[in-house]
Amino acid sequence: MAYVVGVATTVRPRVRADGKLRPPRYVCLLAEEVRAGGGTLILFDPAAAARRDPFPAWTPVDPARPFAAWRRVVHPWPDAVYENAYVHLAVAGYCRGMRMAARARRCPVFNPVLPGKWRMVKLLQAAGLAAYLPETHRLAGADQAARWIDGWGAAYVKPVGGFGGMGVAKVERRGGRYLIRMDRVPGRRGRLCREVDRAGLLRWLASRRRVPHLVQQAVPLLCLRGRAVDFRVVVQRDGEGRWQLVGIIPKWAAKGGVVTNLVAGGERLSLAACERMARAEGKSVPSERLAACALSIAEALSRRHPACGLAGFDLGVDEDGRVYMIEMNPKPARSLLTDAMRTRSARLAARFLLYLASSRAEKPGGTSVVGLASREPVQ
Structure with a gap:
C-alpha cells in the first residue's frame, strides 16, 4: 500500500539558487526516503490542517526528484504526520489544533507533546531507571x-x-x-x-x-580546561520501531557558565575533539554508557507514548564516569548535528513515519500507536 505522510511545519518552500521552489535539505531528504519506501510526502502548515480538510500543502513536482522543484497542492489528511514546528511555537500551542484534528482522524503524530521535566522524573523512577537521575x-x-x-x-x-x-x-x-x-x-x-x-x-x-x-x-560534571561539559545524545526510531543512536554531541559551557546551551554562550564540540581533550587531562568520555542511557530512557518513554520516535537527552558525566540524565529535549535542535547526523536523522524519521502509517492501517480500531499520539502533557 502506498502511504502519504506529512511534515507539519511553518517552514515553507522558497526559491533556491537554481531558481527552483523547494523546502530545506532536511525535508528533501525525508521526501527522498519516503519515496524509496513507496510513499509520498507532503509539507503543510499545522494551522491550515487544523482548520480544513483538504488543506494547502506542498509536494515534489516529480516525486522521484525531491531536490528539484516543489508545487503547491490541496491535499486530504495524510496517513501519519511528523510535527516539526519550532519549539517556541509548539510550547505556545501553535500545533494544538492540528493535534486535535489528527486525533479525531486517528492519524498518528510523530514527535508528539511529551512529558515536562517533573513527569520525566516520575517516568524514570517508575521504569526502574532512577539511577540515572540526580x-x-x-x-x-x-x-x-x-x-x-x-x-x-x-x-x-x-x-x-x-x-x-x-x-x-x-x-x-x-x-x-x-x-x-x-x-x-x-x-x-x-x-x-x-x-x-x-x-x-x-x-x-x-x-x-x-x-x-x-x-x-548539582552533579559535579566532567570539566575540560576548567569548563563543564555535558552531552546531547539524540536517538530516533527506525522503520521497525526500534530505537537507534543518531549521534553524541558534547556541549562545552562558557567559562563560569551555568548551562551549556549554545544560546547561553556554550560551544559545540565534536566527540573526537572532546575525547582528545579528556585524554590530555587523564580523563575519559564513556560514549557507550551515554548511548546505553539514552536508549534505555527512550525505550521507557515510548512504552508510555507509542508515537514518540525522536528524543534528545542532555546527559552529564561526573568525574567518576557515572552518567546522569539532566533533562530530555522532545524537539532537539538539528543545528547541533553534523551533516552526517542530519542525513541519518532524516532517513530514520522517514522510515518511522512509514512505520506509523502502516501500523495505523493494520490496527484501524486500536490505540497502540494512534490513541496516545496527540495527548496533551500533564506537568
Whole structure:
C-alpha cells in the first residue's frame, strides 16, 4: 500500500539558487526516503490542517526528484504526520489544533507533546531507571528547598516547562551565604550573579514558585580546561520501531557558565575533539554508557507514548564516569548535528513515519500507536 505522510511545519518552500521552489535539505531528504519506501510526502502548515480538510500543502513536482522543484497542492489528511514546528511555537500551542484534528482522524503524530521535566522524573523512577537521575524534587516550599541546597552544597533551580536554559539558576552555598547565578534571565538581557544571605535565598526561592520549578542536586560534571561539559545524545526510531543512536554531541559551557546551551554562550564540540581533550587531562568520555542511557530512557518513554520516535537527552558525566540524565529535549535542535547526523536523522524519521502509517492501517480500531499520539502533557 502506498502511504502519504506529512511534515507539519511553518517552514515553507522558497526559491533556491537554481531558481527552483523547494523546502530545506532536511525535508528533501525525508521526501527522498519516503519515496524509496513507496510513499509520498507532503509539507503543510499545522494551522491550515487544523482548520480544513483538504488543506494547502506542498509536494515534489516529480516525486522521484525531491531536490528539484516543489508545487503547491490541496491535499486530504495524510496517513501519519511528523510535527516539526519550532519549539517556541509548539510550547505556545501553535500545533494544538492540528493535534486535535489528527486525533479525531486517528492519524498518528510523530514527535508528539511529551512529558515536562517533573513527569520525566516520575517516568524514570517508575521504569526502574532512577539511577540515572540526580536527586530531584518539585519546589513546594522555600524552607525545604533551602535545606536541600544546604545538604547538597549546590543545586539547579529550573522551571518545569523551560527550554534553551532560560530561567535555569545554579545556587551554591558558600559558608552562611549563597551565590545565585543564571545565564539567561526571563524578561531581561545579560546574566545574573547575586550573593545573598539565607533570608535573601528564601525570598528568591519563594519568588520562583510563581511558576512550577524543580530543585535538582548539582552533579559535579566532567570539566575540560576548567569548563563543564555535558552531552546531547539524540536517538530516533527506525522503520521497525526500534530505537537507534543518531549521534553524541558534547556541549562545552562558557567559562563560569551555568548551562551549556549554545544560546547561553556554550560551544559545540565534536566527540573526537572532546575525547582528545579528556585524554590530555587523564580523563575519559564513556560514549557507550551515554548511548546505553539514552536508549534505555527512550525505550521507557515510548512504552508510555507509542508515537514518540525522536528524543534528545542532555546527559552529564561526573568525574567518576557515572552518567546522569539532566533533562530530555522532545524537539532537539538539528543545528547541533553534523551533516552526517542530519542525513541519518532524516532517513530514520522517514522510515518511522512509514512505520506509523502502516501500523495505523493494520490496527484501524486500536490505540497502540494512534490513541496516545496527540495527548496533551500533564506537568
